[in-house]
Amino acid sequence: MRALIIEDDLEVADFVSQALAESGFVTDSVHDGREGLYMAANENYDIIILDRMLPGKDGLSLLRTLRATEITTPVLLLSALGEVRHRIDGLHSGGDDYMVKPFSVAELVARVQVLLKRTLPSGGETELTVGDLRIDLLSRKATRAGKTIDLKPKEYKLLEFLMRHAGQVVTRTILLEQVWDYNFAPQTNVIDVHMSRLRNKIDKGFNVELLHTIRGAGYCIRED
Amino acid sequence: MARGIVSVKIKLPRLSLSLKFALSIGGVFFLINFIFEGIVSETSEHFMEKEIDSRLQTKINDLNEVYDLGGITLLQTLIDRRARQELSASKIYLLTDKTYRKLSGNIPAWPEKVPKTAGFTELEDDHTTPLEYRFLSRPLGGQYHLLLGLDTTKEEELEDQVFIVFLGALLLSLCGGTIAGVILHRGLKKRLSLISATCSEIMLGRFSKRIPVSRTSDEIDVMGHTLNSMLDRIETLMDGIRHVTDNIAHDLRTPLTRLHGRLERLVPLTENDENRKLVEAAIAEVDQLLVTFSALLSITRLETGELETNFAPMPLGSLIEDAIEIYEPLAEDKGQNIILKDTLSGQSVAGQILGDRDLITQCFTNLIDNAVKYGPANSTITITLSAVETGAEIVIHDAGSGIPENEQSNVLERFYRVESSRNLPGNGLGLSLVAAVLRIHNGQLKLENHNGFQVTIILPSQ
Known part of the structure; x- marks a missing residue:
């Protein structure tokens, strides 16, 4: 997997690059817009991390140029502008996801994984499995080792999202956005309570724990 | 209980200014006319009475002279003749002896209602006769009494007519004054509504709006100019705040990102478990700082009208259900029960509540968060959604100890925390954000201690 990081703040670029490298990416970093456009157009990347405000060429116009030349590489935008309208602008210009500074690098890596998964064509599957945990996408039923697990609608949605991204780290922010459609963080960490409920339902009474908390x-939901 | 009421909305006047204006003009017209007519009618009445009295006096003097010159016989003859001539009964003559027995005249006897003393007497219509008289009696030389009467019916009729005319004039002045008031005020009202509408827009954050001023330079235009200068000043101040928050956003976010990144890199490098916990705690602290910082920035942007909102019809019922759903496990852990009573869904007003979905949802989660946090364990949180005259009302009630009344308006201010809750987690921005969001929605927010604590929100329908 190859990632291009277009970010003028050298230190931010450096630790993003390092974190992606640890997750198995080969990364290139450039620090101004013109150079970024050149690299994006001439090399084959799987993901582009793009700062919105850049010297040389503004991040959004760079993105529009890329999309106009039919380069469809997924783009994750970084910005110090956090308003809804900025987010919408970013996504309208062809961005696939939007992160507001300051962000956590773990969050960035998790989002990159989700993005890459999203861009893979879905195979029209009717069920998902992780170990002996299985959900039927048509009847929306979950079973573990053949035993039915009783889930509330949101719990099912949560489990389905986790299983679609099995093996990937999914952050609380991603869950809020994807499962609850909330673009803000509630004052209390409610996600952890939901996760412990879900863990009780799918892991309790089994030897192998499937739902892991990544500190x-x-x-992350995975078999090992 | 009432002290905690924080109304964000301007109330409409109960009695319209236009009506008050018209009625007071009519009233003043009425009062002036009333006084004036009172004076005129009193004066004319007095004048007519004097006129009759002097006629009676002259006649009686004449008759007295006849008596002085020719004695009682001559007077009696004269009165007999006059009485015969007087067929219409518009004048009354009566001559009696000293025991008031009739000697001559055109009435049979001394009228009962006329006192047997010298002087004037007014005899009103007593239903036995339709006539009204004024009498003058006088003793003649200690032997006789003379009584003269003049019919005053015509004068009374005149007075009555004057009264009717005056009454008509009075009513006319009341109506005329009221109509004039309405017409006069209609123009005024139109201009005032324009000012009011502009102010409402400004309150919703459109600080560039100005009050339209005409070229007539009357008092309202002068006021418009003054208000506009004030708005210029407010806009300048708001620009200042906006500028500062933008700078904070840009200048703090990048270093905070670096700080976060460095700390994250430190985690895998830290072998010692205890040290790693310290670093993780530091990361959590930066995260919390970020949440506070974002909330603060959102509130400021809402207040300066800079935050662009996306107003659309809101499915309030399902937004609340979602917010309850996300907090339910947390409440269950505390043994709390959240009940939703929804009488709004299905009503026509439900589809007429416009708002920014994200912001309103954030209000709901903040309020439910508070209710779960400050409500006691094993209690019930009740959320009621209903239609009211002006829109939709959302009431969130918990069984907690509430907020002391003298602190209720303070909790809407940024970073203010009630003394008793300072040890609980929170940044003191939750209710400030709720208040700011409601302000841009033209909504109302009410805090009450009411068998616990109760927050009432009213979102206006469009």
Whole structure:
């Protein structure tokens, strides 16, 4: 996997690059818009991390140029502008996701994983499995080792999202956005309570734990 | 209980200024006319009475002279003749002896209602006769009494007519004055509504709006100019605040990002478990700082009208259900029960509440968060959604100890925390954000201690 980081703040670029490298990416970093456009157009990247405000060429116009030349590489925008309207502008210009500074690097890596998964064509599957946990996408029923797990509608949605991204770290912010459609963080950390409910339902009474808490990052569902 | 009421909305006047204006003009017209007519009618009445009295006096003097010159016989003859001539009964003559027995005249006897003393007597219509008289009696030389009467019916009729005319004039002045008031005020009202409408827009954050001023330079235009200068000043101040918040946003976010990144890099490098916990706590602290910082920035942007909102019809019922759903596990852990009573859904007003979905949802989660946090364990939180005259009302009630009344208006200010809750987590921005969001929605917010604590929100329908 190759990632291009277009960010004028050298330190931010550096630790984003390092974190992505740790997750198995080969990264290139450039620090101004013109150079970024050149690299994005001439190399084959799987993901582009793009700062919205850049010297040389503004991030959004760079993005529009890329999309106009039919380069469809997923783009994750970084910005110090956090308003809804800025977010909407960013997504309208062809961005696939939008993160507001200051962001956590773990969050960024998790979002990149979700983005890459999203851009893969879905195979029209009718069920998802992780170990002996299985959900039927048509009847919206979950079973573990053949035993039915009784889930509330939101719990099902939560589990489905986690299983679609099995093996990936999913952050609380991503869950709020994807499962609850909330673009803000409630004052109290409500996600952790939901996750512990879900863990009780799917892991309790089984030897193998499937739902893992990743410290400082979020959650991950996986077999090992 | 009433002290905690914080109304964000301007109330409409109960009695319209226009009506008051018209009625008071009519009233003044009425009063002036009333006084004036009173004076005129009193004066004319007095004048007519004097006129009759002097006629009676002259006649009686004449008759007295006849008596002095020719004695009682001559007077009696004269009165007989006069009485015969007087067929219309518009004049009364009566001559009696000293025991008031009739000697001559055109009435049979001394009228009962006329006192047997010298002087004037007014005899009103007593239903036995339709006539009204004024009498003058006088003793003649200690032997006789003379009584003269003049019919005053015509004078009374005149007075009555004057009274009717005056009454008509009075009513006319009341109506005329009221109509004039309405017409006069209609123009005034139109201009005042224009000012009011502009102010409402400004309150919703459109600080560039100005009050239209005409070229007539009357008092309202002068007021418009003054208000506009004030608005220029407010706009300058708001620009200042906006500028500062933008700078904060740009200048603090990048270093905070670096700080976060450095701390995150430190985690895997820290072998010692205890040290790693410290670093993780520092990361959590930066995260919390970020939440506070974003909330503060949002409130400021809402207040300066800079935050662009996306107003659309809101499915209030399902927004609340979602907010309850996300807090339900947290409440259950505390043994709390959240009940929703929704009488709004299905009513026509439900589809007429416009708002920014994200902001309103944030209000709901903040309020439910507070109710769960400050409500006691094993209690019930009740959320009621209903239609009211002006729109939709959302009441969130918990069984907690509430907010002391003298602190209720303070909690809407940024960073203010009630003394008793300072040890609980929170940044003191939750209710400030709710108040700011409601302000741009033209809504109302009410805090009450009411068998616990109760927050009432009213969102206006469009």
